Amino acid sequence: MISLHVNELSKYFGKNLVWQNISFDHERGVLGIEGPNGSGKSTLLKCLSGLLSPSSGTVSWENCGQQLEIQTVKHNIGYAAPYISLYRELSIIENLQFLSKLRKITIKEGQLNRLLERVELDQATDKPYGNLSTGQQQRARLAAALFTNPPVLMLDEPGSNLDEQGRSLVSDIVAGAREEKKLVILASNNPDELALCDRIFSVRKEEVVGP
Numbered sequence: 001m002i003s004l005h006v007n008e009l010s011k012y013f014g015k016n017l018v019w020q021n022i023s024f025d026h027e028r029g030v031l032g033i034e035g036p037n038g039s040g041k042s043t044l045l046k047c048l049s050g051l052l053s054p055s056s057g058t059v060s061w062e063n064c065g066q067q068l069e070i071q072t073v074k075h076n077i078g079y080a081a082p083y084i085s086l087y088r089e090l091s092i093i094e095n096l097q098f099l100s101k102l103r104k105i106t107i108k109e110g111q112l113n114r115l116l117e118r119v120e121l122d123q124a125t126d127k128p129y130g131n132l133s134t135g136q137q138q139r140a141r142l143a144a145a146l147f148t149n150p151p152v153l154m155l156d157e158p159g160s161n162l163d164e165q166g167r168s169l170v171s172d173i174v175a176g177a178r179e180e181k182k183l184v185i186l187a188s189n190n191p192d193e194l195a196l197c198d199r200i201f202s203v204r205k206e207e208v209v210g211p
């Protein structure tokens with residue numbers, strides 16, 4: 001079982017403080033990260049996943065009490081965010097095949113097709129990612145986060161650009177992940193998305209509300 005431990009984390013960009021002295025643990029369920037635009041939700045997700053280094057403090061990930069190397073952590077995270085793009089010239093299937101080669105995993109055609117049906121992109125499999133609508137691109141990013149069935153999901157504004165069916169897809173993904181005992185971290189300022197979470201960390205107040 002993977003767990004996350006954040007201790008006295010602070011982040012500056014140059015002289016600008018984004019947030020400071022953040023501490024919390026996340027051991028099960030769905031943690032929401034909330035805060036207004038520019039408060040540092042995405043920056044926090046990036047620091048948690050090793051995409052950015054914090055200015056001070058520590059982020060540690062453990063599996064059954066054993067500390068994980070950051071490379072292992074990265075392989076265990078499915079990350080969907082507006083700033084993580086797929087290759088525009090490749091179709092969604094080609095993008096996922098490329099990612100599976102990078103991760104050195106084999107993904108069966110049936111699995112891939114089921115995933116594309118789940119995100120309702122099965123009619124757009126041949127189009128280059130760059131030619132998909134913004135909502136379809138968001139569905140493709142969600143598929144890319146899910147396709148290795150990772151134990152940790154980081155979802156940054158997962159419902160952005162999605163229609164009602166797409167937003168209900170996000171609810172299903174979060175509920176499914178909770179059932180499968182995955183660790184989920186969801187950053188948003190949308191109350192409907194935050195309502196999917198078991199507990200909420202407020203970047204502004206620098207505290208967790210919930211169990």
Ligand SMILES: Nc1ncnc2c1ncn2[C@@H]1O[C@H](COP(=O)(O)OP(=O)(O)OP(=O)(O)O)[C@@H](O)[C@H]1O
Binds near residue numbers: 018035038041044189
């Ligand atoms: N690479 C960077 N260099 C300098 N400043 C940055 C960088 N990335 C983010 N910032 C700044 O850090 C602050 C937090 O940005 P961040 O994107 O984390 O906020 P957010 O809460 O996710 O915002 P939103 O709700 O609009 O997505 C902002 O003031 C932003 O301008």
